[in-house]
Amino acid sequence: MFLTIGSGAGGTGDAILRAMFEARKRVFVDLLGWDVPVLADRYEIDQFDDPHATYLVLSDAAGNHLGSARLLETTRPHILDTLFPELCEGAIPRSAAIREITRFCLDPRQNARQRRRTRDTLVHALAAHALETGLTGYTGVAETGWLQQILAFGWDCEPLGLPHRSGQTMLGALSIAVTPDTPALLRRAGIVPDAVLSAADARHAA
Amino acid sequence: MINLAAAKEFLDLVRHATTNHELYEALAIVCAAMGFDYFALTHHVDFTARGTDAVRLHNYPPNWVAWFDENGLGVTDPVHRASQITSAGFLWDRVPGMIKLTTADRDVLERARGEGIGDGFTVPAHIPGEASGSCSFAVAPSSQVCDDHLPIAQLVGAFAFEAARRINQIRLVEADSPTLTERQRDCVLWMARGKSDWEMAQILGLSPETCTQHLNTARERFDVAKRPQLAVRALFDGHISFADVFGR
Structure with a gap:
């Protein structure tokens, strides 16, 4: 698997990010039926996909999208403070050392086992990214089923407020602490990453 | 209404439990504080049939549990x-609006x-x-x-179930599961989608005999007699998922 860490400044100009926006449309619009904007019938892109967003994208050797997540700065408008402030009971965590994880996306063209491997690798990539860039943790808004899986990754999670009903589902907000212990906590919970190369190496090799 | 700050103490009791006994005690305290009489944290498996790494913690009346197990309701409840x-x-x-209830189901509820x-x-x-599970609270x-307590019950349930997984080291079934080759898995998937060996052979570009062989080998690996x-x-x-089978 190859990891690309991209910035929103590239938009759909970069093939890896373009593949991610397409995959996001397949997952969040086609599969999950979210009411979010779609560009040119192909790309799921919203107001938070701006130059301040950071993307972690896993691809195969041919550049096909396997999984991705979007990180938003919590010192700028993000999902929790803009769309779901009611999910946070105290002050919304805002810090240069905290990012919000959004659009965690596993490509549906993979089978169950492949998706799980991609998921595990992406979770480790998020922890590694935090440690490498000096982040202390993440926040995130999740539907309760997904929230149960986030807890099961074994990392250190705190609820930010009580869950709220939203249509047929229930949403909750979490903060996730990332420390040097986090990769070991993930492994202890059975979350084991695939070997990851940076996408730049892949292009070089090609 | 309990807010998160007030509930934090309950939540911490549940999250920081290190044994099933501590988790049981924590659930008993939190359950009562939320105005419930009973709690049941359980995997949905047949506890009489399974030599079990599955978890079940509850304070239901013994008569009810005995009858529940006698009737193998872990799976069909x-x-x-x-x-x-x-x-x-x-x-x-809300259950009658969620699934179609049979006469037997109504008997269970009664x-x-x-x-x-x-x-x-x-x-x-x-x-x-992993086996599905749930955490229930009842009166x-x-x-x-008390409707006001449902959001905190939701949160306690989620964290309690995770505590139970951690304490009992519930792991992916896959670890003990036989491996399938990509081809065997493809054949299992198309079989689950209802294709005949001939049809899957056309789709996968194999001979029907090869597909039959793949499925026979897969059955042997899982030690099951029937498809x-x-x-x-x-x-x-988790070799295949419902989403794979239904193409969603």
Whole structure:
């Protein structure tokens, strides 16, 4: 698997990010039926996909999208403070050392086992990214089923407020602490990453 | 209404439990504080049939549990079945709108009331590759569930189930599951989708005999005699998913 860490400044100009926006449309619009904007019938892109967003994208050797997540700065408008402030009971965590994880996306063209491997690798990539860039943790808004899986990754999670009903589902907000212990906590919970190369190496090799 | 700050103490009791006994005690305290009489944190498996790494912690009346197990309800209990189709917590009075109830199901619900269990709230827990489970809170037939407490019950249920997984080191079934080659898995998937060996051979570009052989080998690896069992095991162990089978 190859990891690309991209910035929103590239938009759909970069093939890896373009593949991610397409995959996001397949997952969040086609599969999950979210009411979010779609560009040119192909790309799921919203107001938070701006130059301040950071993307972690896993691809195969041919550049096909396997999984991705979007990180938003919590010192700028993000999902929790803009769309779901009611999910946070105290002050919304805002810090240069905290990012919000959004659009965690596993490509549906993979089978169950492949998706799980991609998921595990992406979770480790998020922890590694935090440690490498000096982040202390993440926040995130999740539907309760997904929230149960986030807890099961074994990392250190705190609820930010009580869950709220939203249509047929229930949403909750979490903060996730990332420390040097986090990769070991993930492994202890059975979350084991695939070997990851940076996408730049892949292009070089090609 | 309990807010998160007030509930934090309860939540911490549940999250920081290090043994099943501590988790039981924590659930008992939190359950009572939320105005419930009963709690049940359980995997949805048949506890009489399974030599078991599955978890079940509860304070239900012994008569009810004995009858529940005698009838193998771990898997077929209507509340457990309803819990399979949602990820958000639900009140038991919503179950008839969620799944089609049989006469036997109505008997189960009636019997529960007779044994002292009235209304309840169930928080489903679905972890891919593991047996599904849930954490339920219930009141005696003479009492009412307090709606204000449902959000905190949802959160406690989620964290309690995770604590139970951690304490009991519940792991991916896949670790003990036989491996399938990509081709064998493809054949199992197309079989689960209802294709004949001839049809899957056309789709996969193999001979029908090869497909039959792949499926026979897969059955041997899972040690099952029949193909429906193979499909169910492959689904349960996460080699294929419901989304794969239904193409969603």
